[in-house]
Amino acid sequence: MSSHTATPRNRDGLRVAVVGGSLTGPTAALLLHHAGFTDVTLYEAVPASAPLGGGLIGLEHSSLDILDQLGVPQHEFVRYDSEAVMDITVCRRRPEAEHRHLFAGRNTTWTLLHQALTRRLPAGLAHTGKRVTGLTGEYGRPLLHFADGDSAQADLVVFADGRASIGRRLLDPDRRLHYAGYVAHRGQTSTSQPGLRDFLRFEPDPHNGMQFNLAPIPGGCDWTFYLSATPAQYLDYFGATPARRVFVLPQHITEAARAAVDASARQYLPDEQAALVHDTSTRMAAAVMDIDPPTRMVWAIGTGHAVLLGDALAPVRPHTARGANNGIEQAAGLAAALSQHRKYGADLATALDGWQHRQLPAAVAAVQLGPKLAHRYGLGA
Ligand SMILES: Cc1cc2nc3c(=O)[nH]c(=O)nc-3n(C[C@H](O)[C@H](O)[C@H](O)COP(=O)(O)OP(=O)(O)OC[C@H]3O[C@@H](n4cnc5c(N)ncnc54)[C@H](O)[C@@H]3O)c2cc1C
Incomplete structure (x- = not known):
């Protein structure tokens, strides 16, 4: 230019x-x-x-x-055309109840x-x-x-x-922007989950302050694990404050962040999803911000x-x-x-x-x- x-x-x-x-x-x-x-x-x-x-x-x-x-054309950016969303209530790390509804749209990446x-x-x-x-x-x-x-x-x-x-x-x-006090930890696996076609939303006891979403993407699956983190924890996990590093790319995920996410997965999620999180090498995160x-x-x-x-x-x-x-x-x-x-x-x-x-x-x-x-x-x- x-x-x-x-x-x-x-x-x-x-x-x-x-x-x-x-x-x-x-x-x-x-x-x-x-x-x-x-x-x-x-x-x-x-x-x-x-x-x-x-x-x-x-x-x-x-x-x-x-x-x-x-x-x-939609087929270029929608690889899984399921409209189904499964809300799964989790109690003491066990899936208890499932509620299926349809999303008025489609998922892409x-x-x-x-x-x-x-x-x-x-x-x-x-x-x-x-x-x-x-x-x-x-x-x-x-x-x-x-x-x-x-x-x-x-x-x-x-x-x-x-x-x-x-x-x-x-x-x-x-x-x-104001930090909302929690993080969308994200992961992409390089192996697909057999039979996974829908968007799954795991909802443990609300007092735990977390949510876990899982969906198929080309070549694997994509998960988002919402977890609370103080500003000091955010700095420790990602090497910068939420205001300075709103999106955290894989190279900025520290061992402390991996360990904290793995520990929460073991504490709250069913065995299958906890293992999936643990085995995910490609991780990212986004600070949840308000304005x-x-x-x-x-x-x-x-x-x-x-x-x-x-x-x-x-x-x-x-x-x-x-x-x-x-x-x-x-x-x-x-x-x-x-x-x-x-x-x-x-x-x-x-x-x-x-x-x-x-x-x-x-x-x-x-x-x-x-x-x-x-x-x-x-x-x-
Ligand atoms: C966990 C998570 C799940 C989400 N799920 C959904 C969902 O299901 N549905 C949905 O609709 N949305 C979802 N979103 C939100 C969605 O990802 C964003 O809203 C969307 O990416 C915003 O697009 P954008 O182009 O406006 O901004 P961005 O994607 O942030 O892009 C901004 C661009 O501007 C460039 N830029 C920045 N500063 C400058 C500068 N000074 N000069 C030149 N270029 C600059 C950046 O490099 C970047 O390329 C989700 C977000 C997260 C974190």
């Missing part, structure tokens, strides 16, 4: 910069590209497509349909979905290794600044840069705009299974509003305001739902 020069708007009337190349960012970029916007650039901080989250993600029908309309999206991005649209460090208004339009000294002008900056969003820190600095509900999604920067969406807007607790869904739905709503502007001359500020008005309630509801769900399992404050 070359250094900054002021560039005129093209025929579409809108130069769009998308920040973040995980799930929400590529979805937004693809939707805008499909809607006819030809001046879209995506900036991702991580140099190449290094693995980030990796784990299981449940997508609801609304998100699945948006992906379908983008021409991303971050890796499968990320690949399906990014392989469709037109050549030259995505720029990796570009960490955004600042946003100013210059010549009446937003100007992004990068860690490598470059800058890039846009009419609209779409921040889809996740929980620790620089966009949120710049635009909405009072909304900070004040958002009150806005759009900011005027000179004659241009900046918006927040996905986890950048509102990271939600994982039990809600809404994070990726929110990002995809918000991206689709944004593309619809911008299409009205491009095709029919709708006033841009009003179109963005309408988008915010439609999307905010769902984001607020998901932020508020997380602590309620966690309370059922005795997790967090």
